[in-house]
Every structure is written in C-alpha cells, then in structure tokens.
C-alpha cells in the first residue's frame with residue numbers, strides 16, 4: 001500500500017461513526033446486547049433505550065426521540081407489531097425493523113404489508129447495519145419528497161389564489177368600466193349627430209374616431225365580461241345532449257350558414273355532464289369560426305365525437321384557411337388573433353372562452369391544422385362529468 005493510500009486508510013478508520021438513537025423492544029437482555037454490538041461494530045455510535053411493553057415504549061418515544069425502532073416479534077406481554085400501532089397513533093414516521101429469532105416468509109411479508117420497514121433474523125445480525133442504513137435513507141428521501149409535495153401544493157394554492165384575484169379583477173374592471181364608457185359612447189354619438197358639418201372637417205373626423213373608439217371599447221369590455229363570467233356564474237350542471245345543442249347552434253348560425261353556403265354535419269353525439277348554455281357557446285364559437293375563416297370554397301364542417309379512455313373526444317373539422325402550427329397555442333389566449341379586423345371580424349375572445357369552459361369541465365382543447373389546409377379543433381370532456389360536477393362552474 002502506498003503511503004498516501006495508507007494515509008487514506010487511517011483517515012477513513014478515524015472518521016466518526018454516525019450517531020443513532022435506537023429504541024429496542026426486547027425482553028432478552030443478551031439478544032439486545034447482540035443487536036447493539038452488531039450496530040456498533042464499524043457502523044453507528046448508538047445510544048439505545050430497551051423496553052419490553054407499551055408503557056415503556058410510549059415513554060421512550062417521548063424521552064429518547066428514537067430514529068429507529070428495532071422490535072422483537074414476540075414478547076411475553078406484547079408484540080413488535082403493536083409497537084407499529086403506537087407509532088401510527090402518534091403519527092410518527094420512524095422506521096421499524098423486526099428483529100426476530102424465527103419469522104416465516106409469510107409472516108414477514110404480512111408484517112411488511114402492515115408497515116414494518118424490514119426484518120432481520122437474530123442469527124443474521126451482520127446485515128442489520130445495512131438494513132438500518134437503508135431504512136434511514138428511505139425515511140430521509142420520504143421527507144424530501146414530502147417537503148417537495150408540500151412546496152408544490154403551496155405553489156398550486158398560490159397560483160389558484162392569484163388566478164382567482166385576476167379573474168375578480170377582470171370582472172370588476174370590465175363590469176365597472178361599462179357605465180363610464182356608456183357615457184363616453186353616448187356623448188360622442190350625440191356630438192357627432194348634433195355638430196356634424198357645423199365645425200370644420202377635422203372636427204368631424206376626430207369626433208368620428210372618438211365615437212368609433214368608444215363603441216369598439218364597449219364591445220371589448222363586453223367580451224371580457226363574458227369571459228370572466230364563465231368562471232363566476234353558478235352554472236347548472238346536467239346531462240347535456242350534444243345533438244340537441246348542435247341543432248340550437250345550427251338555428252343561431254342559420255344566416256351565416258346560408259350566406260356562406262356552408263354544409264354543417266355531425267355524427268351522433270353523446271350526452272355529457274356540463275352546462276347546456278356553455279356547451280352551446282363552445283360549439284357556436286368553433287362552428288362560427290369555421291364559417292368565418294373559410295377559404296375560397298364554401299365551408300364544409302363536420303362535428304364528431306368518440307370515446308378515448310375516460311374521455312369523450314370531440315372534433316370540429318373545417319376546410320377553411322387553416323392555422324400555422326406556431327400559432328396553435330396563441331389563438332386560445334384572450335384577444336389574440338392572427339388577422340386584422342378589416343380582413344375578418346372579431347375580437348379574439350371566442351377560443352379563450354371555449355378553453356375556459358372546457359377546462360372547467362376537466363377537459364382540454366387544442367387545434368390540429370396547417371396554414372391553407374383546414375383545421376380540426378379538438379376538445380375532451382370527462383365521461384363522468386367534471387371535477388366540479390354538480391358544483392360551481
């Protein structure tokens with residue numbers, strides 16, 4: 001061995017052993033000594049308390065704060081597994097290892113199923129340190145996992161709260177802005193009616209811009225209000241026959257269908273758990289868009305649904321102008337549009353409303369499309385209703 005290796009050897013041999021507070025449930029003093037000797041040999045600096053019954057065990061939990069429990073399976077007045085019950089009742093996550101003279105495989109498996117961490121036979125105590133080390137490591141990792149889960153749950157809570165605040169803000173802002181805006185719109189309208197042609201040409205133009213702007217802002221505010229209402233209204237949830245919803249939507253869009261020569265067809269659609277008005281909003285927005293964003297040919301729109309695991313998968317397919325894949329997510333964001341209003345009317349709120357409704361039902365919505373080759377909007381709805389089934393939407 002080289003001198004440096006020898007030095008290393010010396011260093012590792014003088015490395016302090018980790019401390020371990022152990023609680024032994026054992027009636028045989030000699031066996032307890034053997035267990036402690038196995039742990040102390042090369043592995044741990046052990047401080048131990050040895051008990052034989054429930055009273056002693058409970059007291060030692062309080063005074064000794066053990067990191068590990070090593071319990072004999074059979075004791076004259078108690079059993080090791082009962083120690084586990086005490087740990088559970090006190091909500092203590094302390095690994096418990098059974099150390100027993102003889103424990104059949106079936107019993108051992110049963111004990112582990114009931115919560116024992118592991119077991120070691122008394123004639124195989126050499127493996128005890130390794131078993132203890134593993135149990136402590138697992139407990140440490142459990143702790144880390146638990147901490148990470150708690151952190152995540154806190155973040156989810158914070159996010160939900162900040163979303164609720166934002167929603168509340170959007171609602172109050174859009175609601176309270178309506179009244180002053182109505183005044184601005186009404187008076188610019190009045191100005192334009194009363195003074196048109198009486199001032200100079202620029203004045204006419206400016207009044208025209210102001211009144212157009214006010215009207216436009218009114219529409220935007222109404223859209224925003226409609227969007228924030230999706231999350232506020234106590235929606236009545238019920239079984240919704242989507243075939244009936246489709247017929248309602250067909251009636252609402254009758255003039256757009258007629259003007260564009262659109263062909264709207266649907267397969268047999270299922271009944272889902274949701275709110276009929278909101279489901280009609282989803283279909284109407286998607287089908288309305290399929291008509292609005294048509295190409296040179298008359299629109300052909302097909303609505304279909306199929307089961308996909310625990311969900312209904314709906315699709316609305318059109319032969320319109322399509323969407324480049326890089327915009328596939330943006331279009332679901334409030335007020336995001338891909339075209340100027342002079343080209344296609346609209347404010348960019350329809351898909352954001354669809355997304356909110358579908359997500360509140362516990363589903364997802366997305367688009368599959370290529371620019372110039374039609375689009376298929378897909379959304380899922382859980383078979384058995386949403387997480388908020390029957391509750392507040």
Ligand code: ADP
Nearest residue numbers: 289290293322331337338346347348349350351
């Ligand atoms: P709006 O229709 O008022 O613009 P939406 O939120 O409904 O608002 O749609 C957002 C954008 O997504 C649209 O402006 C359009 O660019 C694109 N889009 C939606 N549906 C379709 C469709 N069926 N085909 C092509 N583009 C679409």
